[in-house]
Amino acid sequence: MNRETACEVYRRLLEHYPVVGERRHFIDFANPYEALIQTILSAQTTDRAVNAVHDALFSRYPTPEVLARAEPEEVEPIIHSIGFHHAKARYIVGTARRLVAEFGGEVPQTMEELRTLPGVGRKTANIVLSHAFGINVGIAVDTHVRRVSKRIGFTNSTNPDIIERDLVALFPEEAWRDINYLLIRHGRAVCTAQNPKHEQCLVADLCRYYRALNAGE
DNA sequence: ATCCCGAGGG
DNA sequence: CCCTCTGGAT
Known part of the structure; x- marks a missing residue:
């Protein structure tokens, strides 16, 4: 996947998820x-x-x-x-x-x-x-990040280190922190392991998995 | 009942 | 890789 498409995914998720009534919010760090x-x-x-x-x-x-x-x-x-x-x-x-x-x-x-x-x-x-500290140290790859990244087409690997390398190459450094959590949120709310909710997915048209699914039918 | 924005330990 | 640790929201 190219950077433009990746960043379009980022933009859509960023716009949507803070608004959708997520039950989790970032802690406001005092110190x-x-x-x-x-x-x-x-x-x-x-x-x-x-x-x-x-x-x-x-x-x-x-x-x-x-x-x-x-x-x-x-x-x-x-x-x-x-x-x-x-x-x-x-x-x-x-x-x-x-x-x-x-x-x-x-x-x-x-x-x-x-x-x-x-x-x-x-x-x-x-x-x-x-x-x-505002120090961007890459992207933490958990099961959600792994699944979503593979499906959308950010990566072809299942190796967490390689997935992180692919994601880091795909997004500008300022986006790493947010893309990390957006992928996790999206993975939990929509791009679930079983029965992903394609109808609710904001990026289905950009998703490799979804397009392959439709191409097969 | 089911799920969980993890880490540590076997 | 697997398991455990826990309460709370839904």
Whole structure:
């Protein structure tokens, strides 16, 4: 697929998805510390759930230094409603302690350093870098991104590293952060693994999978 | 009942 | 690769 078509896909998805009543929204990051902690907490939950806990958490633990002195057991009830609270309480306290002990209380700004923090994987590091620091570090390929990219025709590969390389080559750097989430949203809402909703799809006319489907009949 | 904008661990 | 960890929204 050429860049023009890819960018047309990007434009259509960008215009549509913020408006469609998605139940998830990007967290408004106040500072890198809060951004990091909130993003760790966001794994496998809604941002609404994380936002619901925001004030209680950060009024009690406003800085990495304060959170580092806490015990996971006392943090756990505060974040209970988001789920996975047992592991996540340990993650954020452990992360705060490493920030203080090894990074001078600051959030590191490289993928390598971020990923050494407990609870921070590729996806979380990507989000923190792109949203909190404006550093574009590529596209995190999950199952949604993989499926959608293959169907539309952004890539021919099933290898996540090659898929990322193809996507990165196809979109301008400023778009990486957004295209990442647009593909995930689109994959969940419309381009589902089973019974994709072609009637609702904004980019069906540009989609390789959809065109092949119709050509066969 | 079903799904989940992940990470860690086996 | 597989599994587990959890509550909440729908």
